[in-house]
Structures are given as structure tokens and as C-alpha cells.
């Protein structure tokens with residue numbers, strides 16, 4: 531894939547910076563630190579996999595990083611904005627404008643066509659699609675192999691096609707970061723490979739920043755950075771690894787097996 535359209539974001543500061551972020555649930559002896567003083571920076575354009583055993587804090591990490599949930603202490607700076615300084619509405623606007631999401635369950639609107647689903651974020655934000663954006667979306671649709679399915683509803687598409695629509699929707703507005711939560715969890719191995727290749731291409735060729743939560747060493751091997759979370763802490767920060775290397779790395783944390 532090649533793109534004549536470059537992503538327009540501040541090139542120097544990290545897309546996501548977390549400074550000693552903790553998230554506590556419960557009270558007294560039932561208190562759980564789902565995140566425990568996490569500090570990490572995610573630079574522009576990287577494809578980061580976040581791995582860890584069940585209950586280690588991966589979902590909490592994503593929810594707090596995306597401003598869906600409040601940190602108990604510490605600061606999250608997303609696309610240059612400290613989240614603690616924003617109210618609910620400010621965060622909603624920030625997410626709408628700067629964040630894309632891809633979920634395991636695709637989360638497409640069943641009554642809308644593939645194209646309408648891709649354009650939905652623009653409709654929800656009350657934004658008109660510019661000629662340049664339309665060109666970018668057409669390119670995405672073509673590259674993702676969706677051109678002939680663009681008027682189909684999700685129920686008329688395979689799982690892999692639905693996830694490609696969800697990825698096109700996330701990429702369409704060229705957000706500062708895409709959070710992908712087990713994006714291949716519902717896909718067979720061939721569709722998984724296609725989806726992971728698309729995410730890697732989006733990062734390498736479009737400079738799209740992606741943070742992906744996954745249990746799967748094969749999925750994580752497509753990333754160029756692997757963060758390992760255990761008990762709410764980042765216990766590993768690695769460059770690209772093979773699936774075997776990732777499995778070996780995770781044995782001590784009892785992951786790498788199906789969730």
C-alpha cells in the first residue's frame with residue numbers, strides 16, 4: 531500500500547504518555563491495583579502489542595489510556611492533552627477526533643452498509659467528509675479489498691470482511707492512535723493474518739500509531755514493540771520478536787494460551 535496523503539500530527543511528542551498511572555478498584559483489603567504506577571510512552575507511528583495474563587490489567591490500560599476510564603493517580607497525556615484537565619465532554623471530543631477503536635466483536639452497526647459504517651464517525655461528529663478524506667477512504671476501501679462489498683450490510687460479510695470494515699472505519703479519520711482490543715479474537719487464522727498484515731501496513735506505510743491488546747504470540751509478532759503487563763505493572767518492553775520468542779517470554783506469566 532502506498533499513500534500520497536500523510537498523517538498530519540505533531541511529529542515530536544509521543545502520541546500517548548503515561549506518567550506513574552495507577553488505577554485502584556475496591557476498598558480496604560479488597561483493593562486491587564489494576565494499574566500500578568505505570569509509566570510508558572508510545573511514539574508516533576509504532577505498532578505496539580500489549581500482552582499479559584488474564585486479569586493483569588490490559589483492558590484497564592486501554593480504557594485509561596483512551597480516557598474511557600479515569601486514572602486514580604498519575605497523568606495520561608493523549609495526543610498532547612493531559613486527560614486530568616479535560617471533563618467528560620472534552621474527552622469525548624478528544625476520542626472522537628484523535629482515537630480509533632477496533633474490537634474483537636467488530637462493533638459494526640447492523641442496519642448500515644459497509645460504507646455507511648466507515649463514514650459513521652464523521653456523521654456522529656457532524657463533520658463533512660472533505661474531498662481529500664474521501665480520496666483516502668476510497669483508497670482504503672480498495673486496498674482492504676472491500677470495493678465490491680461496500681453496499682453490503684455486516685450480516686452479508688464474513689468475519690474477516692467485517693473486521694476490515696472496522697479497520698477502515700478506524701483508519702478513515704487518520705486518528706492519532708488506534709486501540710485494537712483482541713482484533714483477531716473472532717477470526718480464523720487466514721483472516722487473522724490478513725487483518726494483522728493490514729494493521730502492520732497501516733503503521734509502516736501510513737505512519738498510523740496502533741496499540742493492540744492480544745493474548746496471541748502470533749498476533750503480537752506483527753508488532754514492532756511488545757509490552758508485557760503483569761499485576762498492573764509493565765514487566766517487559768521488547769522490540770519485534772518471533773511467535774516462538776514471545777511464547778518463551780510469556781511462559782513465566784502463564785500466557786500465550788487461548789484466553
Ligand SMILES: Nc1ncnc2c1ncn2[C@@H]1O[C@H](COP(=O)(O)OP(=O)(O)OP(=O)(O)O)[C@@H](O)[C@H]1O
Pocket residue numbers: 555556562563564582583584585586587588589590591789
Ligand atoms: N470495574 C472493576 N471493579 C473491580 N475490579 C476490577 C474492575 N475492572 C477490572 N478489575 C480488576 O482489575 C484487574 C485487571 O483487570 P483487567 O480487566 O484490566 O485485566 P485484563 O488483563 O484485561 O484481563 P483479561 O485478559 O481477562 O481481559 C483484575 O484483577 C480485575 O479483576
